[in-house]
Amino acid sequence: MNGDALTYESGRLSPAQTSPARESLRPPIRLISTDFDGTIFADGDDPPVPARLQELIGDLQRRGAKWAINTGRDMPSLMEALHHARLGIRPDFLVLVEREIHLHNGTGYVGLEAWNNRCALSHETLFAQVRVDLPRLTDWINTRFHATIYEDPYSPFCLIANNPVDAKQIHDYLDDYCQEVPDLAVMRNDVYARFCHIAYNKGTALAELTRRLGLSPAQVFAAGDHLNDLPMLSRQYAHWLAAPQNAIEPVKTAVQHQTGYVSLLPHGDGVAEALAFHLRKAAE
Numbered sequence: 001m002n003g004d005a006l007t008y009e010s011g012r013l014s015p016a017q018t019s020p021a022r023e024s025l026r027p028p029i030r031l032i033s034t035d036f037d038g039t040i041f042a043d044g045d046d047p048p049v050p051a052r053l054q055e056l057i058g059d060l061q062r063r064g065a066k067w068a069i070n071t072g073r074d075m076p077s078l079m080e081a082l083h084h085a086r087l088g089i090r091p092d093f094l095v096l097v098e099r100e101i102h103l104h105n106g107t108g109y110v111g112l113e114a115w116n117n118r119c120a121l122s123h124e125t126l127f128a129q130v131r132v133d134l135p136r137l138t139d140w141i142n143t144r145f146h147a148t149i150y151e152d153p154y155s156p157f158c159l160i161a162n163n164p165v166d167a168k169q170i171h172d173y174l175d176d177y178c179q180e181v182p183d184l185a186v187m188r189n190d191v192y193a194r195f196c197h198i199a200y201n202k203g204t205a206l207a208e209l210t211r212r213l214g215l216s217p218a219q220v221f222a223a224g225d226h227l228n229d230l231p232m233l234s235r236q237y238a239h240w241l242a243a244p245q246n247a248i249e250p251v252k253t254a255v256q257h258q259t260g261y262v263s264l265l266p267h268g269d270g271v272a273e274a275l276a277f278h279l280r281k282a283a284e
Contacts, residue, residue: 203231244270
């Protein structure tokens with residue numbers, strides 16, 4: 001990590017001092033937050049993350065900006081995908097399972113302890129309240145749909161629906177249930193969904209990074225393609241918003257309504273086009 005931009009000590013992150021001359025060279029976008037699958041990474045492409053996007057992010061990193069991959073994947077899954085992507089650049093931060101923050105300390109990624117511990121405790125307390133209702137929720141779904149329901153280390157209720165139409169109907173039912181339980185939410189991406197705490201998502205994790213870096217949303221770029229990206233695709237957390245051509249319609253609409261950039265190019269090529277556009281606009 002670039003010590004001119006921040007300092008790292010025992011899982012804590014804080015801004016470092018910079019000289020006025022150094023500060024004058026800073027780019028207008030100082031924090032880049034990108035979803036991974038479908039947004040910058042396309043498994044069938046070669047390379048999976050376009051060279052143009054890597055060049056743009058790499059240049060911004062050399063000028064002091066930071067890059068966060070903000071994903072629903074967990075650490076092992078993302079590390080495998082990053083290896084497959086053969087990146088020539090390295091993310092400074094990882095937001096995993098839409099909530100845990102990890103930062104690069106020069107050799108690997110370590111958790112941001114204060115945030116992650118608070119996040120884990122909040123989820124543990126919340127999930128203790130909902131476990132009693134899980135059998136009836138599971139029965140309601142299983143009597144109406146073919147779906148896979150399971151528990152993982154991040155949620156006692158995870159779902160894989162048979163198709164997007166079923167996923168939408170189940171999502172609506174679970175949303176209604178969430179109205180009965182304070183702080184409970186459903187995080188969904190296509191046919192996948194899980195219960196989570198409403199205070200922890202891609203947007204609030206991005207806000208925490210922004211705060212700890214001493215930045216403001218006016219200096220943040222965010223790009224995503226699916227429902228779980230909507231929390232960070234907000235002017236509340238990032239002024240410069242983007243979606244590639246393959247993004248679902250609710251994402252495109254949210255970005256357009258906030259004067260963000262929706263590219264006609266898919267995946268990483270679209271994010272590269274959007275990032276270049278916003279950099280030009282910011283320089284005007």
